[in-house]
Structures are given as C-alpha cells and as structure tokens.
Amino acid sequence: MAIPQAKMELRSLGNTGLKVSAVGFGASPLGSVFGPVGEDDAIATVREAFRIGINFFDTSPYYGGTLSEKMLGKGLKALQVPRSDYIVATKCGRYEEGFDFSAERVRKSIDESLERLQLDYVDILHCHDIEFVSLDQIVSETIPALQKLKQEGKIRFIGITGLPLDVFTYVLDRVPPGTIDVILSYCHYGVNDSTLLDLLPYLKSKGVGVISASPLSMGLLTEQGPPEWHPASPELKSACKAAVAHCKSKGKKITKLALQYSLANKDISSVLVGMSSVSQVQENVAAVTELEGLGIDQETLSEVEAILKPVKNLTWPSGINQN
Ligand code: NAD
DSSP states (O other): OOOOOSOOOEEEOTTSOOEEESEEEEOGGGGTSSSOOOHHHHHHHHHHHHHTTOOEEEOOTTTTTTHHHHHHHHHHHHHOSOGGGSEEEEEESEETTEEOOOHHHHHHHHHHHHHHHTOSOEEEEEEOOGGGSOHHHIIIIIHHHHHHHHHTTSEEEEEEEESSTHHHHHHHTTSOTTSOOEEEEESSSSSSOOGGGGGHHHHHHTTOEEEEEOTTGGGTTSSSOOOTTOOOOHHHHHHHHHHHHHHHHTTOOHHHHHHHHHHTOTTSOEEEEEOOSHHHHHHHHHHHHHHHHHOOOHHHHHHHHHHHGGGTTOOOOOSOOOO
C-alpha cells in the first residue's frame, strides 16, 4: 500500500467557515471501546493522522468513560503545532453514568472536557445522542446554554448528534436559523444503510454542516467484526459478515470499499472513522487518495450491495419514545 503524501481533500462544513478533512478521526477507539489501545499507540495514531492530512478529530466524555478525551488530548499536544491547525469536536450530555443535558451539567462538562483535552476551546460541542432525553429540553435549555458557551469563547460551533434521523428535523425546526451549526449522524450513510441521503437537501436548506460517522457501521464492515455491545440484529450482523467474507475471498478490503462509498457524497463534509492504529490511519487516508484517482471498485460494490440488499437500511431502536 502506498503511503499518501498529498494533503487530503478539505471540505467546507456548512456555514461555519471550517474546512474539515474528508476523512475525520473518530477517537472513540482511543477510549478502548473496540479493544484495548495503549497510550503510546494512541499518541502515534493521532500524530500519523495529522501528518498525512487529517485535521478533524472527534471525541466525547462518554467514550471509554473520559479515556478517549484524555488520549486525544495527549496526541494533540504531541503534535506541537498551532491550535488553529486542527479542529476538535467533543460532546456533552452523555456520560458513563447516564444522560444529563441540564444547563448546569453541560457548563461543567465543557470545563472538564477542556481540561482533559488540554485545550482552551473546542471548535464544536455536540449534544450527544439527544434521542435519549426530551427533545424539548434540548431546544429550550441545552442549546441556550451552549450559546452562552459560544459567547464565552469556550466553543466555536454548536452541534447535535443522534441515531434516529427525525431528531434533527425536530430540533432544527424549533430553533432560530443559525443556532445549530452542524449535525452528526452515524450508521446512516454507508453501504448497508444510506437513509441520511433523504435528509441532505433539508440540512442544506438550513445551512447546517453534515458530519457522517461510522462508515464501517461500528465494526460490522470490518474483518475483525463488531464489538460485543453492537446493537444490530443477528440478521444484520450475519449479512454484514457475509459481505466481509465475500470481499476477503476476492482479496479486497471491505473497509476501503465501505469508506469510499461514504466519501463519494460531497454533501457530507467529513466521514468520521474510528481509528486505533497507525496502519488503519494510513489505509483509510489511502482510500481517499485512491477514490480521487481511480474511483470506487464498482464490480465489488455491486456484489456487496447484492449481499446486503435483504438488510438494506435496517437499523436498531435508540432512545426514548418522544410522543
Ligand atoms: P466505525 O464504523 O468508524 O468503525 C470503527 C471500527 O473499525 C474500529 O474497531 C476501528 O478500529 C475499525 N477500523 C477503522 N479503520 C479500519 C481499517 N482500515 N481496517 C480495519 N479496521 C478498521 O465506527 P465508530 O468508531 O463508532 O465511528 C467513527 C467515529 O464517529 C467514532 O469514533 C466517534 O468519534 C463518532 N461517532 C459518534 C457518534 C455519536 O455522536 N452518537 C456515534 C458513532 C460514532
């Protein structure tokens, strides 16, 4: 595999003025949520990501019970570059001990995150997995609290994340235009589930930047397979396993194909992939470069899509009943 030398494509993130790398660094694996990752490996992975063109890093206090933020903070510090050279997103409201989107908790949360990340500000603060609480609380209490943090300079932009796509429209329809800068959707723009596609025109009309996470469906589309806690049904897991096996039998990497599928839609500003080793970073960045040069392997993609057809757009329940 050729190690990419050219800088990666940067894409505009909604109206924020930020230019994020097409592949973003998902730091949840640095919290050892997909298996143990040592501190030296975590730092080396972050350094390699930045070296070969990734400028966008995503974490949360929830990942590994704050471990991911601490590891990412160490990795970013080791870069020894100006703060403005990289973009950091973290989240609030979801913690190992549960959910708390109160104004008081999110104010405290950002201070704790900044300390763990060893930063003075984050570029984006997301409300993490809002479907687990009353969306009206997000609209009337959490977002106004984040606006104050914006005025205080602790955060530059406000985002919301969640699995069900209708949480985005619910909140965006109830806040003044320009209040929410970005949304982060996960497991909805990949080979097995591309339902985010239908929402893209609406998000564009609202001027909201779109980040899509988990192109590998949180491990379903990897040779290693999903972690124990993966919420997919046995049917979805076994179809993805068959797709992985098919690619392997052809000597192809399903991770490359799946990532390229997500990257091909330029209305998505950044595709966040979870990475825990230097070699994964190199492989994933090479996938972007190759997509630009050679395009996607259409034949294998069609075969994989045929295998996944019976489970296409199958997801899993997440959150509370909002009615
Ligand atoms: P993912 O689909 O990116 O898969 C990650 C898994 O794939 C990890 O086990 C990783 O080690 C492995 N992997 C990555 N590149 C590989 C390669 N080239 N070869 C083999 N294996 C490879 O899932 P994810 O990590 O859950 O999602 C990406 C990021 O998006 C997260 O780290 C997180 O930052 C963010 N995210 C946010 C939310 C949310 O806000 N609710 C939800 C999911 C993900």
